Amino acid sequence: MPDYPFLKGHGTENDFVLLPDHDGSVHGDLSPERVRALCDRRAGIGGDGVLRVVREGEQWFMDYRNSDGSLSEMCGNGIRVFARHLVDEGLVDGSQPFAVGTRDGVKVLRVDGELVTADMGTPRVLGESPVSVGPSTWTARHVDMGNPHAVTFVSSLDDAGPLLEAPVHDAAVYPHGVNVEFVVDRGERHVAMRVHERGSGETRSCGTGACAVMVAAALRDGLVAGDAPAGDTSYRVDVPGGTLTVTWTAANRVLLTGPAVIVARGVTDL
Numbered sequence: 001m002p003d004y005p006f007l008k009g010h011g012t013e014n015d016f017v018l019l020p021d022h023d024g025s026v027h028g029d030l031s032p033e034r035v036r037a038l039c040d041r042r043a044g045i046g047g048d049g050v051l052r053v054v055r056e057g058e059q060w061f062m063d064y065r066n067s068d069g070s071l072s073e074m075c076g077n078g079i080r081v082f083a084r085h086l087v088d089e090g091l092v093d094g095s096q097p098f099a100v101g102t103r104d105g106v107k108v109l110r111v112d113g114e115l116v117t118a119d120m121g122t123p124r125v126l127g128e129s130p131v132s133v134g135p136s137t138w139t140a141r142h143v144d145m146g147n148p149h150a151v152t153f154v155s156s157l158d159d160a161g162p163l164l165e166a167p168v169h170d171a172a173v174y175p176h177g178v179n180v181e182f183v184v185d186r187g188e189r190h191v192a193m194r195v196h197e198r199g200s201g202e203t204r205s206c207g208t209g210a211c212a213v214m215v216a217a218a219l220r221d222g223l224v225a226g227d228a229p230a231g232d233t234s235y236r237v238d239v240p241g242g243t244l245t246v247t248w249t250a251a252n253r254v255l256l257t258g259p260a261v262i263v264a265r266g267v268t269d270l
């Protein structure tokens with residue numbers, strides 16, 4: 001492969017390799033092997049995933065891949081980093097909200113200084129089923145944020161151990177795999193989480209995961225009347241790589257806010 005440009009960015013240390021490919025001519029055939037090579041932390045650039053930056057008509061499209069090369073419908077930190085890149089490069093007018101296409105539909109982004117907010121849409125709250133790590137089993141709430149999450153409240157974030165393997169889950173409930181969040185309380189409307197991501201392993205943060213955690217916590221805390229909270233409700237969600245704020249609005253939309261930065265750019269022939 002001849003040299004092609006890349007950027008590296010992260011949102012609360014959930015890190016991504018960005019591949020500008022505006023007309024689809026550079027990476028139209030982006031293979032799982034190339035994604036794995038780019039995300040390799042020793043032989044490649046390193047990342048939890050790849051964001052291919054594509055233009056589709058009047059709109060930008062985030063083509064997201066996990067570090068193992070698999071596709072996901074949505075990435076909450078990824079789309080915030082993607083938005084930062086578009087604004088930095090003058091590809092969108094960052095002084096007003098703008099739309100980005102994803103496999104989970106169109107999302108609206110707002111950039112305000114260091115912070116980027118993504119309107120992640122309406123959560124789908126589903127049932128409960130067990131997740132296990134080694135000999136430990138917990139009941140987890142299934143929350144779909146476009147991609148699947150199993151949220152479980154634990155007594156200590158250490159309870160899940162080193163998380164070197166994907167937690168065991170019910171394949172009938174999650175036929176395409178699942179992202180699993182382990183959550184503890186830190187205070188009123190303040191939680192902390194660890195996550196094992198489908199396709200990427202344990203990461204330092206997960207935006208869709210933080211949204212799923214907030215939804216599960218608000219439900220557990222009795223703040224939801226009908227489909228959504230009676231008034232806009234925010235939680236602080238601490239992740240190993242920083243802090244995110246998640247707001248569930250009375251209009252039943254989930255807003256994800258946090259820092260997003262581009263830290264490097266260059267060329268590669270990986």
Ligand SMILES: N[C@@H](CCC[C@H](N)C(=O)O)C(=O)O
Nearest residue numbers: 072075076077147206207208
């Ligand atoms: N880190 C992401 C989620 C990425 C996709 C996930 N691993 C999946 O397969 O669904 C986020 O910030 O949301």
